[in-house]
Amino acid sequence: MAEPAVKSVPTASAAAVTTQQSAKRQEIFAGLVFIAPAFVILFLFMILPLLVAGYFSLTDWNGRRPLNQEGAYEIVGLRNYEQLLIQGRRVDDFYNALKNTVYYVLGVVPTQTIIALVLAVIVNQKWMRWRGFFRTAYYFPSITSSIVVSMIFLFMFSNTGPVNGFLSSVFPSYKPVTWLANNDGVIHNFLGVLGITENSSTFLKDTEIFRISLWDWLSGPSVSLLTIMILAIWTTIGTMMVVYLSALQNIPAQVYEAAYVDGATAWQAFRKITVPLLAPTTFFVITLGLIGTFQVFDQIYVLRNDTTRETTMSVAYLVYDFAFGSLNDPRMDRATATAVTLFLIIFVATLIQRRITGGDQAK
């Protein structure tokens, strides 16, 4: 056996090189075969559509002229964006939707984050029992379809629904609120209680920014939009609480023991240990919240109606409304421009958020 082995040394090493090469080739082949199907799907239905949206936002295609017909559309550059953002008959629509969306985001994201954190901290206490029950109860709404949840709210907040029923039995002087057909701005209502109305300040009334008066910018969400915000918070706190809870459980108990030995109070421990150590989680929860709330759509689809058309219009819904809202006048060019704008808004918002919450240290 020894002799042939010695003789075959050169051939063996050559063979080893070729097997190594072919093994490497096989590896590359395997890698491509494994990744290709999923990548092709993602490319075709996630990345390509993004490019298509960008492209059509630069055209004047209305969506009715067949695409394969000669001259179905022309490239018009940034005209759609200009008509949407700067001057044109859709500027009102856009800034109204943006106003609603910003109120929605600013109302929902901080509230759901704080409630989730507080709940997680309480559930995580050593003496707490029935943890599993609370976690399940809080989490359940988030596994339910957004449409079903919206329908439940449609029922709960209807004029004769349980919410009004409950409130009038607790507060005899309560006048039932039409939650889902109510365009009154929440801040306007509050100011009204203080005696401040539109006519109190000619400055607020007459100063216009993007054709919306300063007074109207300060309306706050309408009561109907507020109901949708309550729905969003109600649905999401469970998920966010679970995320916080698992982060809390990763903080070693010794950290707290050391702090208590040094004489820290419970509140100090919370402020100086828990909150800073949860910063990456908070960053993560807020990012999730921002991306989700800026796109609010399903809930509005169910809970809006002709009365609240204006005050529940979100930017995401406006995209759909431009494209499919009117069968006689679909505007794919304008709709895609709105969609791309929303994409950029979300992108910038997450960047700003990253700066503020110090997400650079986050995972």
Add this chain to the structure above:
Amino acid sequence: MTTAARSVGMDVDNSKTGLGRILAIAGYSILILVAIIQTVPFILTIANSFKCDPAITTRPAAFIPAPPFGVQCATQDESGNRVVLNADDQTEGITFNPSFNGYESILNSTGAANNLPRWLVNTLIYSVAVMIIRIILNSMAGYALARIKFPGNRIVFFIILGVLMIPGVVLLIPRFLMLNQLNLLNTYHGYVIVLAADAFGIMLMKQFFESIPKEIEEAAQVDGANRFIMFFRVILPMATPALTALAIFSFQGQWNNFMDALIIVGTDPEMFNLPMGLTVLTGSGQDIQFDLVLAGAVITTLPMAVIFFLFQRYFVEGSNYSGLAGQ
């Protein structure tokens, strides 16, 4: 589960002192209050789905379909027209006798505006098909990213990571246009192919495969197994927990998926899924037939609720990954 290792946020473990007891009472009060807020809407939805429409309007907050018992929701007059009884007539009698009017009318109808049995079957087809294909495609892609060196591995990884950040709303119109051109609108395969892989699932699987010790693969390699045999015979069977999580997320996502259904199968009532169909049931928002709508809500939620209670662990663990998901 990990009580011993549990760390504490703002712990006051002096429950014998007055302050500790007050904090404990306050803590439980908050949790119980929130638990009531989170569960009562579901309980009322179930309760009211067993009432007749007028009773839902007059006594929506009654937990048990009572006292309006022994209910007949409607009778027929001499000429055979349906006459809905008013709430007081419905409250006759004192035996527990819930109304199945909502369920009956929703499960027996086959019209375009109300075809729940068909939508239920559609939803099942969409959800199961997408789930099976995603299990295969996502785990293959996740494995390639985790373990196989091929040119472009890093770039593909970052592209897929970027895909996670694309807001769904941007995709609405272009997907509609593309599927329209390809004649894939309102078809089963159109729905399934668009959703056949997802970035979140790929990342989930990648993360899992990275946690498997390399030695196992090296041992398989010594035994002469190539990547394909290794993956399907050795690696995939080890991945059952991750695959279960992936399957559940995928199923849940599609069972509840409204926005994609609206675009892909939203123009043919025969092809609706349940969420899409439910929005048609509520109609224009005026004169909603609540018994019907609430019965539909219960039927839609029930399968997810069963899955949730069976696999709760995966949901809870999974929401820690779901940071990746975005939606």
